[in-house]
Amino acid sequence: MFGTRTNWLPKRIIIMLFGLVILAALGWPHSAFAVVRWSANLQVQSGDYTMLDGYGDWVQVPGYGTVWRPSVVQDWAPFEHGHWTWTNDGWTWVSYEPFGWLVYHYGYWYFDDQVGWFWIPGNDWSPARVQWNTFGDYSAWAPMPPPNHYWRDPWDRRGPRVWLVVNVNHFTDDDIYRQRVSDPPGRETFKRGIVRRAPTVKTVERFTSRQIAPVRIERERVAPPPVTNNPPANYVRPQKVQRNRIVLPVQEQTRVQQYAPQVERQVLVPKGTAPRQPLPGQQQQQQQQKKPVQRQKRTTRGH
Helix, strand or coil: CCHHHHHHHHHHHHHHHHHHHHHHHCCCCCCCEECCCCCCCCCCCCHHHHHHCCCCEEEEECCEEEEEECCCCCCCCCCCCCCCEECEEEEEEEEEECHHHHHHHCEEEECCCCCCCECCCCCCCCCEEEEEEEECCCCEECCCCCCEEECCCCCCCCCCCCCCCEEEEHHCCCCHHCCCCCCCCCHHHCCCCCCCCCCCCHHHHHHHCCCCEEEEEEEEECCCCCCCCCCCCCCCCCCCCCEEEEEEEHHHHHHHHHHHHHHHHHHECCCCCCCCCCCHHHHHHHHHHHHHHHHHHHHHHHH
């Protein structure tokens, strides 16, 4: 009997430890994303530093190397201010932000409690570096995380706001952020009807009751500007990487010009003044701390 219990106890401990390791890898219980082992020490490409330096800061984040943090308002998230256009490359994200042509078509995005959202340079161009969830009358997208990282589904409320959810009938609207759905129906409503891809053109046409003509876009090579200021010591790779910018037809340029100035005023802040991101749960606590001060001010005015 004693020998049997001696063999059983280590097995139970091993099982428990294995379960804890899995939970830790999944970010349990306070994370909106999960991480599988991955370490990147990607260096900033030649030219990227100068092209983005005016809109944010290059910082060192352990495990990711030199990354770019945009100087934006606190409630900002990637892939919110722009619109979707059906093109010869598929659904293409057209950004209203001055840095969007680069950071939404190359590389990866991730979130850190202390740093906030940051962009990790990458070499592969895509019409939209996002991952998808489409379900029922809704479609949702989130910025592409680094390899072996993934966001939880749109119903997860832990951590930062990752997914932008819209009704499919608004999928091609201008400044799509205005059409966001903050509280979509529960996951159980859709059962097996959830697909990890963008809505098809036929689906969008059916919801919007209009035909969607493909827009032809070109890509032009962007010559890296001369390096100015004091870039990070390791920001240049041995080889230069070609960057391409989308060339929009006139009708698409008009849509961007209509909204870009307003978005820049509402989203961008002077470099170095971006507010620190609150840790999950801190925002509510900060609001509660402000209430007594506001009441005191009102009482003073009354006298």
